[in-house]
Amino acid sequence: MQAFGMTVNDLSVAYGDRTAVKNVSLDFAPKQVTALIGPSGCGKSTFLRSLNRMNDLIAGCTVTGEIWIRDQNINSPETDVVSLRQRIGMVWQRPNPFHKSIYENIAFGPRYHGTKNKKQLDEIVEESLRKAALWDETKDRLHNSALALSGGQQQRLCIARSIAVKPDIILMDEPASALDPVSTAKIEELIAELKQDYCIVIVTHNMHQAARVSDKTAFFLSGEVVEYDLTPTIFTNPQRRETNDYITGRFG
Amino acid sequence: MKAKTVDKIATSVIIAIAALIVLVLAGLLGYILVRGLGHVSFHFLTSAPETIRKGGGIGPQLFNSIFLLVLTMIITIPIGLGAGIYMSEYAPSNKLTNAIRLVVEVLSSVPSIIVGLFGLLVLVNLFGFGFSLFSGALALTVFNLPLMVRITEQGLKGVPREQKEASLALGLSKWKTITSVMLPIAMPVILTGTILAAGRVFGEAAALLFTAGMSSPRLDFSDWNPLSPFSPLNPFRPAETLAVHIWKINSEGLAPDAGEIAAGASAVLVITVLLFNFAARWLGRYMYRKFTAIK
Numbered sequence: 001m002q003a004f005g006m007t008v009n010d011l012s013v014a015y016g017d018r019t020a021v022k023n024v025s026l027d028f029a030p031k032q033v034t035a036l037i038g039p040s041g042c043g044k045s046t047f048l049r050s051l052n053r054m055n056d057l058i059a060g061c062t063v064t065g066e067i068w069i070r071d072q073n074i075n076s077p078e079t080d081v082v083s084l085r086q087r088i089g090m091v092w093q094r095p096n097p098f099h100k101s102i103y104e105n106i107a108f109g110p111r112y113h114g115t116k117n118k119k120q121l122d123e124i125v126e127e128s129l130r131k132a133a134l135w136d137e138t139k140d141r142l143h144n145s146a147l148a149l150s151g152g153q154q155q156r157l158c159i160a161r162s163i164a165v166k167p168d169i170i171l172m173d174e175p176a177s178a179l180d181p182v183s184t185a186k187i188e189e190l191i192a193e194l195k196q197d198y199c200i201v202i203v204t205h206n207m208h209q210a211a212r213v214s215d216k217t218a219f220f221l222s223g224e225v226v227e228y229d230l231t232p233t234i235f236t237n238p239q240r241r242e243t244n245d246y247i248t249g250r251f252g
Numbered sequence: 253m254k255a256k257t258v259d260k261i262a263t264s265v266i267i268a269i270a271a272l273i274v275l276v277l278a279g280l281l282g283y284i285l286v287r288g289l290g291h292v293s294f295h296f297l298t299s300a301p302e303t304i305r306k307g308g309g310i311g312p313q314l315f316n317s318i319f320l321l322v323l324t325m326i327i328t329i330p331i332g333l334g335a336g337i338y339m340s341e342y343a344p345s346n347k348l349t350n351a352i353r354l355v356v357e358v359l360s361s362v363p364s365i366i367v368g369l370f371g372l373l374v375l376v377n378l379f380g381f382g383f384s385l386f387s388g389a390l391a392l393t394v395f396n397l398p399l400m401v402r403i404t405e406q407g408l409k410g411v412p413r414e415q416k417e418a419s420l421a422l423g424l425s426k427w428k429t430i431t432s433v434m435l436p437i438a439m440p441v442i443l444t445g446t447i448l449a450a451g452r453v454f455g456e457a458a459a460l461l462f463t464a465g466m467s468s469p470r471l472d473f474s475d476w477n478p479l480s481p482f483s484p485l486n487p488f489r490p491a492e493t494l495a496v497h498i499w500k501i502n503s504e505g506l507a508p509d510a511g512e513i514a515a516g517a518s519a520v521l522v523i524t525v526l527l528f529n530f531a532a533r534w535l536g537r538y539m540y541r542k543f544t545a546i547k
């Protein structure tokens with residue numbers, strides 16, 4: 001499988017006339033995990049949601065700048081947003097499985113995108129669940145409601161759901177912050193696993209998590225990227241004082 | 253006064269008011285049922301009314317009410333769902349759509365006798381539909397449709413945003429997202445609302461006096477060709493519904509047992525509307541559990 005990254009050029013986002021993200025330029029490499037950290041309200045989610053044009057849904061939200069995947073600027077008005085989103089998976093803070101069976105949660109996307117064959121769908125479901133380390137726990141109850149799963153299992157199901165449509169990039173907005181430590185560890189393992197195939201961008205408030213799972217880290221403050229570097233550098237030898245203050249817990 | 257005392261007084265006042273309302277309601281229902289139930293029998297429910305003799309039934313009226321309800325729902329459900337989906341998911345939020353919303357609100361609260369007169373002028377006379385089930389169904393649509401639109405809109409607005417976003421993030425189209433993810437979640441709300449609206453249609457009289465009419469032809473229940481004039485299924489025949497029938501025999505009934513017939517018919521009407529309400533609650537809860545749970 002060929003891997004793709006994403007390049008963000010001078011991206012700004014405003015809600016009405018209030019700017020939430022200012023002139024952010026970042027480069028997300030394929031097969032790497034990039035962590036976005038920063039105090040609450042600094043625009044991490046806003047930035048992340050711009051990357052798959054989810055902010056299009058919010059009235060009054062304007063996104064300017066360029067977002068390049070392969071050789072396409074996906075932020076241009078000509079982009080077919082619907083098909084673009086297939087290439088960018090998303091995982092939310094609170095698990096949000098569809099009110100359907102476990103099987104349907106995963107088969108739903110691929111079937112819409114043209115896989116009608118039952119056997120092929122079965123394979124996609126199994127493969128996605130295996131990748132999300134959920135197969136063993138669910139293989140005997142694929143047709144039960146997904147809402148009967150535990151929170152951690154639901155979150156892994158959501159990850160399985162997003163990889164079932166074969167995206168290039170996966171965006172995660174605090175994917176483990178609503179989960180217990182054991183489930184969190186599982187999600188982190190999963191991220192390390194998925195990294196081999198995908199470009200992953202993850203927002204997190206947990207410094208240890210950022211340090212554990214990511215290759216690069218971007219520190220956001222008031223809508224701007226203050227510092228962007230290799231994760232070890234950010235956590236051991238930050239160049240900017242604000243970064244140091246934040247990671248040592250002096251504010252935020 | 254201490255906060256605790258104030259709290260106690262407020263609570264007892266609220267309980268007293270609630271109890272009063274329940275009492276009035278129970279009294280009303282009890283009165284109608286006690287007076288009417290004794291008269292309800294299979295014969296009463298299925299036979300035709302008598303004009304001057306004793307022992308008439310309400311068969312055709314009951315049939316008319318149900319048939320009119322079905323007709324109204326056939327008109328309102330598709331249009332209401334469509335308009336509700338449009339208002340909730342597609343309509344931009346601007347002056348025009350706000351104006352439409354206002355009109356919809358006003359429309360659903362127009363007194364039904366006015367709707368009836370409007371139906372008489374426009375549907376019955378101007379468009380020449382005459383006193384017919386079809387005119388009646390259209391008149392009922394005038395206040396049922398806004399309700400349907402609002403119910404759909406509310407149902408869809410109640411769907412968690414993350415559900416919608418999750419579907420869009422998989423690269424599904426908006427329409428597919430609405431039909432396959434959002435509508436199933438909104439369905440309990442929409443269905444409950446629809447049944448409650450149906451209950452209101454079933455009990456409506458004023459809007460039908462001058463549209464569906466106050467009389468029925470001699471129905472031939474063996475003729476199911478919707479085009480023949482005496483067929484029960486003909487939508488262009490006049491049709492007196494149960495509620496209209498009650499009103500009519502109460503005001504000008506000649507049969508010696510008119511009082512009892514009115515009481516019996518009222519009991520049937522009340523029970524049916526109650527059944528609608530219970531069905532709505534039961535179905536809403538059942539579907540909610542089915543869609544969210546834990547089977």
Ligand SMILES: Nc1ncnc2c1ncn2[C@@H]1O[C@H](COP(=O)(O)OP(=O)(O)OP(=O)(O)O)[C@@H](O)[C@H]1O
Pocket residue numbers: 015020038039040041042043044045046047058
């Ligand atoms: N839908 C919206 N409409 C208007 N303003 C918004 C909206 N969503 C976010 N904002 C504003 O944009 C700014 C950035 O919010 P955002 O949610 O991106 O922050 P965040 O970094 O993700 O915070 P947290 O860590 O708490 O999740 C905040 O000031 C917030 O109030």
Ligand SMILES: [Mg+2]
Pocket residue numbers: 044045046173
């Ligand atoms: Mg956030």
